[in-house]
Amino acid sequence: MTVTYDFGGKTAIVTGGARGIGRTVAQLLARSGADVWIWDADVVPADGTHSQTVDVTKASDIKNALTEIVAKAGRIDILVNNAGYLGPYRDFEAFDPAEWQRIIGVNLIGVFEITHQVLPVMRKTGSGRIVNMGSLAGKEGLPSLAAYSAASAGVIAFTKALSREVCDTDIRVNCVAPGPIDTDLIRRLGNKVVSDMIGASPLKRLGSVDEVAALVLWLCSDASSFNTGAVFDMSGGRARY
Numbered sequence: 001m002t003v004t005y006d007f008g009g010k011t012a013i014v015t016g017g018a019r020g021i022g023r024t025v026a027q028l029l030a031r032s033g034a035d036v037w038i039w040d041a042d043v044v045p046a047d048g049t050h051s052q053t054v055d056v057t058k059a060s061d062i063k064n065a066l067t068e069i070v071a072k073a074g075r076i077d078i079l080v081n082n083a084g085y086l087g088p089y090r091d092f093e094a095f096d097p098a099e100w101q102r103i104i105g106v107n108l109i110g111v112f113e114i115t116h117q118v119l120p121v122m123r124k125t126g127s128g129r130i131v132n133m134g135s136l137a138g139k140e141g142l143p144s145l146a147a148y149s150a151a152s153a154g155v156i157a158f159t160k161a162l163s164r165e166v167c168d169t170d171i172r173v174n175c176v177a178p179g180p181i182d183t184d185l186i187r188r189l190g191n192k193v194v195s196d197m198i199g200a201s202p203l204k205r206l207g208s209v210d211e212v213a214a215l216v217l218w219l220c221s222d223a224s225s226f227n228t229g230a231v232f233d234m235s236g237g238r239a240r241y
Contacts, residue, residue: 008033016083018044020183056110092146100147107151127170136179163229179235182206202237
């Protein structure tokens with residue numbers, strides 16, 4: 001069954017939208033009528049969308065890109081905080097501190113920086129949808145991914161806290177926490193790690209970007225008006241709570 005949405009007249013920002021989950025989300029939003037702006041440090045244009053070069057850890061990049069969108073569209077209706085950096089699969093003691101600082105910077109501080117600037121624009125209309133991409137790692141804490149797990153846990157807690165701050169509006173803030181999804185991000189960990197991840201999954205496979213994107217679009221739609229501060233697993237049954 002194909003589920004369709006009408007996002008006509010909506011303006012959306014998707015961070016990390018050049019590849020993987022973000023790219024699929026951006027394309028589906030565009031096909032559903034949204035005016036989509038992709039923010040990525042390494043832009044790869046997608047049909048039907050606008051692309052801006054944005055480092056999510058740099059407030060100046062965010063400000064410049066957001067100013068352009070607001071000047072043209074006048075509003076932001078959807079924000080998908082998807083930009084992420086997994087880092088190496090390595091014991092924490094072997095990590096270079098600069099590496100885990102980068103992981104925290106992109107995955108957590110980047111969400112802070114972007115939301116801090118976009119949220120006031122949403123407040124002007126009193127409505128909007130914010131979807132933060134977390135991870136199963138943030139719920140369970142995965143060995144050899146300690147920094148990534150910590151950043152993802154921060155995204156989950158931030159989602160819950162912020163949702164309560166904006167309950168006086170029609171702004172909804174939710175989080176999607178995928179398990180291993182079939183993307184370059186995961187495949188770069190190597191065949192052995194990927195095989196172990198599949199073995200740990202009750203469904204015995206990786207998830208697809210289309211499956212994750214379908215959940216994100218639902219959360220961006222009016223069909224999800226009573227959900228806020230929630231964390232939606234996309235783990236093939238692997239998540240235990």
